[in-house]
Amino acid sequence: MATERVAKATGVRLFWATMWARAYPRMVGTFRERSWLFFETLLPVLAVSGYVFIYRAIQAPPAYTGFAVLGGAMTAFWLNVLWSMASQLYWDKDQGNLEIYVLAPGPLMAVLLGMAVGGMVMTGTRAAAILVICSWLFDVSYQVAQPLWLVAAFVLTMAALYGMGMLFASVFLVSGREAWHLSNLLQEPIYLVSGFYFPVKALGFWVATFASIIPLTLGLDAMRQLIFAGDSGLGFLPVPVELAVQLVLAVVFITAAYFALAKLEQIGREQGRLIERRR
Amino acid sequence: MSETPAIFTQNLGRVYKLRGPKKKGDPKTIVALTDINLTVARGELFGLLGPNGAGKTTLIKILTTLLLPTTGTARVLGWDVVHQAQEIRRRISMVSGGETSGYGLLTVEENLWMFARFYGLDSTIARQRIGEMLEVVGLADRRRSKISDLSTGLRQKMNFIRGFITDPDVVFLDEPTLGLDVTAARQVREFVREWMQAHPDRTVLLTTHYMAEADELCDRLAIIDKGRLLALDTPTHLKQRLRREAVFTLRVAPLGRRPLRREDMLEAVPGVRQVTVAEQDGATEIKLILDSEDALAGVLDHIHRRGSGLIALEKREPTLEDVFIDLVGRGLDVDTSVRAEEGD
Numbered sequence: 001m002a003t004e005r006v007a008k009a010t011g012v013r014l015f016w017a018t019m020w021a022r023a024y025p026r027m028v029g030t031f032r033e034r035s036w037l038f039f040e041t042l043l044p045v046l047a048v049s050g051y052v053f054i055y056r057a058i059q060a061p062p063a064y065t066g067f068a069v070l071g072g073a074m075t076a077f078w079l080n081v082l083w084s085m086a087s088q089l090y091w092d093k094d095q096g097n098l099e100i101y102v103l104a105p106g107p108l109m110a111v112l113l114g115m116a117v118g119g120m121v122m123t124g125t126r127a128a129a130i131l132v133i134c135s136w137l138f139d140v141s142y143q144v145a146q147p148l149w150l151v152a153a154f155v156l157t158m159a160a161l162y163g164m165g166m167l168f169a170s171v172f173l174v175s176g177r178e179a180w181h182l183s184n185l186l187q188e189p190i191y192l193v194s195g196f197y198f199p200v201k202a203l204g205f206w207v208a209t210f211a212s213i214i215p216l217t218l219g220l221d222a223m224r225q226l227i228f229a230g231d232s233g234l235g236f237l238p239v240p241v242e243l244a245v246q247l248v249l250a251v252v253f254i255t256a257a258y259f260a261l262a263k264l265e266q267i268g269r270e271q272g273r274l275i276e277r278r279r
Numbered sequence: 280m281s282e283t284p285a286i287f288t289q290n291l292g293r294v295y296k297l298r299g300p301k302k303k304g305d306p307k308t309i310v311a312l313t314d315i316n317l318t319v320a321r322g323e324l325f326g327l328l329g330p331n332g333a334g335k336t337t338l339i340k341i342l343t344t345l346l347l348p349t350t351g352t353a354r355v356l357g358w359d360v361v362h363q364a365q366e367i368r369r370r371i372s373m374v375s376g377g378e379t380s381g382y383g384l385l386t387v388e389e390n391l392w393m394f395a396r397f398y399g400l401d402s403t404i405a406r407q408r409i410g411e412m413l414e415v416v417g418l419a420d421r422r423r424s425k426i427s428d429l430s431t432g433l434r435q436k437m438n439f440i441r442g443f444i445t446d447p448d449v450v451f452l453d454e455p456t457l458g459l460d461v462t463a464a465r466q467v468r469e470f471v472r473e474w475m476q477a478h479p480d481r482t483v484l485l486t487t488h489y490m491a492e493a494d495e496l497c498d499r500l501a502i503i504d505k506g507r508l509l510a511l512d513t514p515t516h517l518k519q520r521l522r523r524e525a526v527f528t529l530r531v532a533p534l535g536r537r538p539l540r541r542e543d544m545l546e547a548v549p550g551v552r553q554v555t556v557a558e559q560d561g562a563t564e565i566k567l568i569l570d571s572e573d574a575l576a577g578v579l580d581h582i583h584r585r586g587s588g589l590i591a592l593e594k595r596e597p598t599l600e601d602v603f604i605d606l607v608g609r610g611l612d613v614d615t616s617v618r619a620e621e622g623d
Contacts, residue, residue: 003480005479006400006404006408006446008369008400009400010399014399017399017402018396018399020382020396021397022397024393025393032425044288095380097382099380100394103371105365105368105369105399106396140607269344269345269346271296272340272346274345
């Protein structure tokens with residue numbers, strides 16, 4: 001005797017449902033976990049303050065204050081990608097969620113995309129808070145000459161950055177504690193080589209070019225050129241070139257994440273790494 | 280298609296390669312499953328009974344597509360677990376006892392909604408089903424509680440119903456009552472039984488090391504130990520295997536230390552097939568399976584020779600535990616690890 005069945009979405013509708021379902025905890029978390037106001041806003045504000053006071057002490061051009069503030073706000077996205085994207089599946093494995101993700105028919109790629117979308121929304125609030133507080137504290141003024149270009153720079157930077165996060169997450173799918181160590185290793189050096197608190201051009205052509213593999217390097221540089229229009233001479237490359245590179249990075253990272261995810265899920269099933277928490 | 284069994288395995292095996300630094304001579308592989316042949320029909324409530332480390336969870340992980348077999352084949356609803364994993368995933372669910380899945384920031388209802396959406400359930404239908412099932416398991420009043428505020432038992436109940444909200448054809452329950460108190464465990468068993476009655480075309484594969492649970496719930500049982508299938512039948516038929524033998528429980532004054540020589544042990548008494556001995560409340564409890572009642576005199580004589588004395592004697596109907604002891608040579612409460620072998 002066949003019993004009544006519940007209708008279930010497949011294909012694109014399933015992908016969409018899975019993505020928003022996974023984004024949901026992060027979006028909701030923005031408002032439920034208020035401790036972030038202290039840890040994820042005050043601490044970056046202190047870091048930015050350090051640079052601002054140094055720039056003022058050495059009488060650097062006023063635009064440098066804005067550079068540090070913008071960089072400080074963008075650190076929130078880097079931290080989010082490292083700890084809530086790249087390492088997330090490691091935590092999820094430990095928690096027992098990874099098995100459910102793999103077992104569910106919703107594509108793992110949709111789970112990753114949901115993590116990215118939710119992470120962007122959640123981190124956007126942190127970044128905005130840092131930006132507002134620091135701008136008010138240090139009296140930063142902005143001159144946005146081409147707002148559409150600025151929006152494009154931000155969107156492409158986010159796409160490339162979270163695409164990289166998805167790739168890291170795929171690679172870390174079969175990893176254990178090394179995911180944690182690698183995230184730790186990447187955190188501070190990237191602050192330096194990506195020029196979070198100063199124009200990356202100052203590091204020289206080759207270092208800046210090498211650092212451009214991290215999407216925030218060129219993204220931040222483009223946004224600085226567009227926001228502080230009077231000091232565009234400090235930019236590393238012309239804005240259209242930087243945006244084109246970001247677009248390429250976004251496509252490459254997301255595509256690579258897709259293939260890596262499929263391959264590493266297979267390896268995980270072969271080696272038992274998706275379930276090793278319970279063995 | 281309806282003739283296709285819910286679960287089918289043929290010569291299924293799984294070997295784990297051990298990672299990490301090893302000393303010379305340490306095993307390089309662990310054999311978790313060997314030659315498992317199993318057919319579970321649709322509509323069956325099938326149990327896998329075995330001690331910890333027997334290979335039950337490995338078998339479930341293979342059938343749920345989380346782990347690839349090393350040898351043999353496995354099919355769920357006719358789909359191959361290696362090459363057609365996505366087809367299987369649409370139609371199954373799994374819940375493990377003691378699991379801590381979900382996000383602490385979300386409420387019970389939100390967590391279940393999130394997981395239901397991963398299966399493509401419509402948002403409104405998902406909420407409706409969640410409400411109904413929370414009522415059934417007595418969690419309705421906690422639907423808006425964050426799961427970080429739930430006790431372990433309540434969280435386990437939440438995870439348990441996650442497995443049923445998505446309307447699966449086959450549900451894999453891996454030790455579903457592990458760590459639950461008596462009342463909660465009974466509720467879980469009642470839920471499974473009622474769900475099967477309401478959905479006679481669905482299948483449940485349940486692993487447990489609780490004999491009573493297996494006996495009470497399962498249509499058929501497979502007894503598994505050290506990765507091997509030792510017996511497969513209905514609980515009644517399994518127990519009937521021991522009908523011709525005599526099964527006794529003896530309570531005696533403390534027996535003291537186990538003799539060093541085999542010929543001095545209780546197992547050496549003629550007619551004794553299996554023995555388990557446990558110290559309990561200042562006495563020794565001996566469970567015996569004898570070839571016939573005639574062997575009892577020798578057993579009592581042996582006990583007296585060891586300076587002990589009979590307190591109580593009970594002849595019992597065979598239980599699943601006796602069946603297990605007869606097959607495996609020890610009780611289910613003894614943990615075993617999977618068999619380790621040298622490999623390349």
